[in-house]
Amino acid sequence: MWEWQVVWDSLPALWKGLQVTLQATFWGILLAMSLGLIFAIIRRVSPGVVRLPLIGVLEFIRSTPLLVQLFFLFYVLPNYGITLSGFETGVVALGVHFSTYTAEVYRAGIESVPRGQWEASTALSISPVQKWTRIVLPQAIPSVIPALGNYLVAMLKEAPLLSAVTVVDVLGEAQRICSRDFNCLEPYTMAGVLFLAISIPASFLARRLETRFGPTTA
Amino acid sequence: GDDDDDDGGGGGSTLEKAQEDGVITIGFANEAPYGFADSSGEATGEAPTVAKAILAELGINEVVSVVVPFGNLIPGLEAGRFDIIAAGMFINPGRCEQILFSDPDYCVPQAFGVEAGNPMGIMTFDDIAANPDIKVGIPTGGVEDQYARDAGATDDQITNFDTLQDAGDALAAGRVDAIAATSLAIQAELERLGDDGLEATPGFDVVIDGKPASGCGGFGFRKSDDDLHKAFNDKLIALKDSDGIRPLVEEFGFDDEVDAAKGRTAEELCTE
Amino acid sequence: MFTESVIERLADGVWITIQLAVMAGAVGTAAAIVSGLAGLSSSRAVRWANQVYVDFFRGSSAIIQLYWAYYALPIIDRDLTFSPLQVGVVVLGLNMGGYGSEIVRGAVQSVSRGQYEASTALSIGGYQRMRYIIFPQAVLSMLPPYGNLLIEMLKGTALVSLITLADLTRVGLDLRQAGDLSSASAFTALLVIYFFLAISITFIVRRAERFARRSMGLEA
Amino acid sequence: MAQQQLEHVADLVQTGTTQGETIVRFERVRKAFGDLVVLDDLDFEVKAGEKLVIIGPSGSGKTTILRVLMTLERPDAGGVWVDGDYLFRVEKRGRLQRASERHVARVRTKIGMVFQHFNLFPHMSAHDNVAFAPNKVLGIPKGEAKDRAKALLESVGLGDKLDEKPSRLSGGQKQRVAIARALAMEPKVMLFDEVTSALDPELVGEVLNVLRELAHNTSMTMLLVTHEMGFAREIGDRVVMFDGGRVVEEAPPEELFSNPREERTKQFLHAVLDRT
């Protein structure tokens, strides 16, 4: 029933798929980290008319399934003239979805910067931009690195969903093999194993970050 | 204790059990006009309708249906997720290695859905292979996937979709230049899309090793269920012989396609 | 568009999703408690086994687990053919348990030492101490993260649409494929309904929180 | 709180030991936290019915003695003997061996403790705080346990607070609930660790009243760690002065307070009495 030959035959394709998964995760991480930071800052500096709708939108994105969001971006946006490829859709969906989590993490980090730091910045006439980039964020970000790390691992775990919008990632390759060659046990199992081989060290690393940077405030 | 019957281990064959309980599960792929869910979620289309008629004759009056992405039909059958594939699945040697097929109940040519005016001049799979810029959308696991690759199209050119509808949406969105399926399915999909900017290419028979390969579809069974397969096939042959299929499936746009399957058998298609 | 039959089918999908969420939530809660307490066990073997469970489910992808349990498991042994609902409940539940484990463990550890000591002084030990003294107090600090976890699990239920279960997402996809709903209305409807379900969870958890606070005498 | 109610406590508390026999004995008990030796080959005895007051500077190991007796800490060496049994050991063929958890649990029921920070169960009413352990641990039927708890709470002047959660009680009320809770288990020996030092000064009196009542009108063995020197003098049969994990001096209170023999005791008393 279990045929090693199938395993060997499918490994190259699965490995290719895994690279696609990792690439999508990588770009998704970049997007989530920067977008989350922007959201967190907007939340802090903007007036209520901007902040409240923003909070609502973030809450909405965070509490609805990534899978449906993927479908939405992939199948509905073209109606409005925005046609992203499956891969682009995946990166945008992962990035935006997880930016709602990273925004919370950054927010906790920003709130953990003592009031005195803001006041000293004012007393020294430091401009708002400098205050954020040189005083507040350099203090806020190190304390949130462990919490960020956890979400980045979570993101890696969600990345196989991209196969639902035609991205031939590790799961997509497994599906391909399963439906073309009718061997399903080995490719799905190996997809899972390959995935664990990446994600377990990643979560181990995230845990190391936690011990390195102390308990998280998020 | 009763559960023991479910696993088919000790409690007789799938056929016996289905006849005893009066119920069986079929799998289909939500692809009009072959098998699809109507507005109420009920399975309808060519294959479920024919299957229900034959199963009723076998004394099985209740049919439970499961929607599965096309590519998961055979894995799902083998995993015991359902007992019959009623999706108008083409009979070909690769699939015959995995499962048993009934004789075909229809044969149909291939076609593409393309942008109106067919600007890239796509008429056959060879045309796709000849132009690396062309991207074609194909449901995962469809024979078209094999046809395209046999013609020499690369993985980069082929995008697999869970369903033909997803591929159709991608065509409308300009993500792919063509979608490939049977001419009937393309017709149905273009109807669903209702987009004047799209059209169907004329139907054509795929040529393999110099011989035109027919696209003939039938019903799929697990290899271990040969009694169910035989009982079903006998009734199907009788129905074909008595011209009983056409009236059942006319409403789905089938006419000549049914006649085209006359005299054709699973055996010959499996060794073609 | 949203004809009566479409709404009926969406309602059926919501019902399946709710059933799935409730059952997976129950499995997940039980798994979280068992695993959280196992993580505090004095036995090294129990702790180690628990860590394997937690790492596996936190480390691997739910969607791959679902595919594997649905398509691959029956190939290993036909007796392991579970219905999509069973697969969904177990996979989503165990995943939830993997995350919930840390919540339970953290909350139990946050109960003050004095409570353990007072219990010992009254000869309340082992199971009784956990059941009647420590755990009820830990529940309060568990609830907020538990609420978030439930929402994560609810979102996860959408994945079962990929293993043929006619949940809300599947119904939305089918309606769209059948041409009853446009992509835009189908997916918008799904997002709105999921959001509504998530808000309901938040609401229920808040109520539970208030109840717990009250029973701790923290709120009138 | 009427005096009449308080006398009631005595009626509710019975101890099954003969007055005057040794009930607690520490034999060369040693306990260290890391490098810090907290109990340094400590020897001392308590007689049944005795009211023993323990005093000494901060960090001298007073709390640790009580915690060892309550089985909250395990000594590194030496023996602790309670009412006929060794606490963490059993005698087998003339040799002391590590005891099973079951043995420790059995000996533990002879001892009750009241903590500085009350450690009431916050999710239970005062009534349930007191009735819970007798019901679940001693197996007294629920109704009976509740009745006894009610009587105990009334006897410490809290008959009207039965259904309150601890968060709605004052510190003095909490500590009285905690005393009732410990008494409900009918221990032979009760340990009190600075039970008034976390209280607002004006609430100290109501707790001392209960302790006084217990001291004067019951035959219960009591070990009290306290900085309330006046109170120690009033109720103590004997005062033990501790320092560096050892007994520096012990004597009846009049003697030790008026006429300490050791320099260290004089110093300590000077500092403490000056402060108040």
Add this chain to the structure above:
Amino acid sequence: MAQQQLEHVADLVQTGTTQGETIVRFERVRKAFGDLVVLDDLDFEVKAGEKLVIIGPSGSGKTTILRVLMTLERPDAGGVWVDGDYLFRVEKRGRLQRASERHVARVRTKIGMVFQHFNLFPHMSAHDNVAFAPNKVLGIPKGEAKDRAKALLESVGLGDKLDEKPSRLSGGQKQRVAIARALAMEPKVMLFDEVTSALDPELVGEVLNVLRELAHNTSMTMLLVTHEMGFAREIGDRVVMFDGGRVVEEAPPEELFSNPREERTKQFLHAVLDRT
């Protein structure tokens, strides 16, 4: 820290105001937090070069005055005038109007503040703490800003701590860095809010030395809130006694400390001087 080094501070500090002119004026300034009125129609003035000491009981609004001047709080009513400009308002056609953030920012540069809890930037070295704002805000070229920062840190006796992060400095050292940091912006008015009260007693002296040096040898205007009465007496030109958000009494230090006129002042001085 050698006396020689300290005198150096004065050379580094220049102020561009004429001695004796009014530089800060509060006009009927009112500030409330919710129902609590903290500044109650406050009027008072500071002259250029003056060393003004502000005393008063806790909660009297001393910190709030400094925070309003530093633009960390906005008054509810009244006007604050600094060196020719209103702080939160501008005069337009004879009427005061709400000022733009730009105007506030410009006036703000005239004022520097040293906080009770230092508020150093923990991720920057001492050197960068001092050089950062001159470079980024005043636009002084980086090299020059660094050189001046170095000179300032040397002048407060920290020439050997340039590259240390704040977490590796003692409280007294931190506060000296904070003073250097504020001086580096060359404010006309410096505010000191109990800058020694978070320090270990033995570190207070080194900070007071720096303040003394600034007070005696520069023409900088200084407002100091302090409880160090001896120091206030030594360096203050004038002492203002505050209570309930109003000036109770003001006078030169010898006069106010030896011979207070108001009952409230007597009371306060009595309490404070007794305590130390």
